[in-house]
Amino acid sequence: MGAPRKTPTPPVLVDTTLRDGEQAPGVAFSREEKLRLVRALVSAGIPEIEAGIPVMGTAEQETLWAIAALAGSRCRLLSWGRMHPEDLEAIRSLPIRFANLSIPVSDQQIEKKLQKGRSWVLETVRRFVREALDLGLEVAVGGEDSSRAELDFVLRVAETAQAAGASRYRFADTLGILDPFTTFRSIRKLRRTVDIDIEIHAHDDLGMATANSLAAYRAGATHISVTVNGLGERAGNAPLEEVVAALRYNSRTDCGVRGDSLFALSRLVAEISGRPIPEAKSIVGGSVFTHESGIHVDGLLKDPWNYQAFDPKELGRTHELVLGKHSGPRAIQWGYRRLGVDLSLSEAEAMRKPIAAFVTQRKRSPSPSELLGLLAETIPSGVGSRALPASRA
Template sequence: MSVLFGNNKIRFLDTTLRDGEQTPGVSLTPEQKLKIAEELSLIGVDVIEAGSAIASDGEREALRLISDAGFKAEICTYSRAKKEDIDLAVKCGADSVHLVVPVSDLHITKKLGKNRDEVYKMAMDAVSYAKERGLIVELSGEDASRADQTFLSELFRDGVSAGADRLCFCDTVGLLTPERVSEMIPPLVLAPLSIHCHNDLGLALSNTISALKAGASCAHTTINGMGERAGNTPFEEVVMVLEKLYNYDTGIDKKRIYSLSTLVSQLTKVPLATNKPIVGSMAFTHESGIHAHGLLRDASTYEPMSPETVGRKRRIVLGKHSGTASVQSALNELGYSPNDKQLAEIVARVKQVGDKGRKVTDADVMAIADSVMLLECKPVISLRQFTVVSGSNAIPTASATMVVNGQKVTGAATGTGPVDATINVLSQSVAMLGDIKLEEYHVDAITGGADAMVDVTVKLRKDGRVITSRGARTDIVEASVEAVLAGMNRLLRNENENRG
């Protein structure tokens, strides 16, 4: 254990299912909440704040499902200082309540229309009542960073006397600095103390780490930093900062971090920023020739940690910054063995594609290599025609006629939209040659206006082999067809063919 944290065992209360779900536009079903809670427990989170029992019937159903699931993690629910909230927490089977009381004069007067004495009495009564009902109590000061610290200290001290098991300092609108944290936290460690930060000014992570160093023993976090406005402290970043920079063993199963992150992103429909630390798509992706060359010799040259540590893989993409080493590495993975002269020409052509502002996909590299090395690539599949029907009163349906290994195949499929229906019929038509799965789909507009060119990039997988491909047309469906067909043809080529 790092000496910086004394004898404290740092714990994690994850509030993805409560504060994280308050992200505008996010609404999870009870079943989705249960799935996320299961993964939170498996990764090693100590407490799961599974929602707010007072909020809705759906919230109560989710809390009951999660409470009855037998997870190792403690199950908590958000609660106001009101008996009805506490009664519902008990009824839903929660282990604990995150009992939140406004403590700044701004919140006390403007939000509640009360005074300090009234809020103090509400807090003491609620703590006592929750303990009588058999709940673990974490007494939380809302807007603590703007509160009178003498009042906050008295409320915390007497709350512990009334039976509160834990305390929590909430920086509700992200106004703390690490310097203020180091001054404000130590006098409040009257019981195990949590820190709950919001990221309005980008300091949630720094403030959380500062609080843990100053005596707090629990970090409130959300997966991917989800939450209202600019979000909360990101779980994955706190874990890896503690592990990597402070040499502190969190006890978290770090290899589950990326899969949990992507699960939450998929279920909440909140995409990850490409440059997000740890879990963003670019976190372990490299293009620069100098960087890629160094990585191929020693990964630590341009990576602070191994991507495998958090359940990821390194990715080297090609573009105008790519050097010979990275292009050769990509060619080797794709099964090509060019001589030095051929390699130099392939590198030059890759850079030309990148100079045009285009993504350089695996299919692009293979097409360039085939041309330079005078290899003949006979298509395994070709498209004769396709038709898509979609509209306000019609289920999106696509039909296609293809030639697959010389055999004519006609089929039809439906989907959630015209692109989805088209990709479904293409996959269905080549099923005889193996199961090809679409793993990623990305579209960019190349030019503006109603006749904009769209650039579609796809990632396809077959039998553990992954390939990226692209298509560019003014019609998004046609661009998608071009990208998927190019990728399928490359995946279905004979893996034993000679590309030397």
């Protein structure tokens, strides 16, 4: 994909959970829930929050006023709107002075949704950017469906936005069709064409939103749109927690967001959205730092770096070791030692079969009391198993 920038500046993350995240089917946040989320995002060090859509009405505008009062100067807020007079009128009355004004740029949406032409798009960008600037707003031009647009036209739209006074172009992969290689080439060409900031807004329909966001950053994007847990329309957006971790551990870039805040943020959004977190969800899933395999557990007990690419404590997590079908005798020894029972290797070997049978039948690891019950059933009383002193248990 070409060489990355030699001295990249960390990207600015733009959290749009309150806007694009709430557009997920069946998700609706109350005002208090939005304020709880803003508090958590600000505390985590999120530099920019896309707070909502003013044209939705009085209730949304009142919430945006409350968000602005809460965030103060600790976080930059954006509002979202179309390039439409009603949207601009709703935005002008708010204390949020940065507007993301969106317009389709693919021929598909220009012709089939707007029933307009390319020249109309260019003129509309000129007009609305200038009108917004006259209102004292800073403007990002959101190029909806940029990934399906002809790239040369995307470049013309971005150039037009820059000439009109916009400070940012949002390259939206609205349908999540990009791959990292195409993303890199497109953003690199865009970066070489305009001097304004470039934001990548990736959707996850093909499961590549995080990878596409990193590719865009390496190609010159200055901002990355994210949502907590990847919440959003259809398959969602680039997940905040994945982007933060991938930047830190893959690109060796600290974007300023506290890693130890991600787990709590994830749980909060799961609660207020009604969307449970999958157990295997990277970074924040319940089982992503849990180990059962005998080889892995043995290696972790010898040295955690045998089976960790980064310390989960940096993300507010810890390794969890459980016993199951794939546990070896040393892992079983370790598990029972935690319960105050010292097993010989032969006794631990004898426990493998009943533990595996339990997990196969119940589809979960046994609890401490169940492990002790399996031990009592498997090893006759008085044969080898020894209770450890309290100081060693």
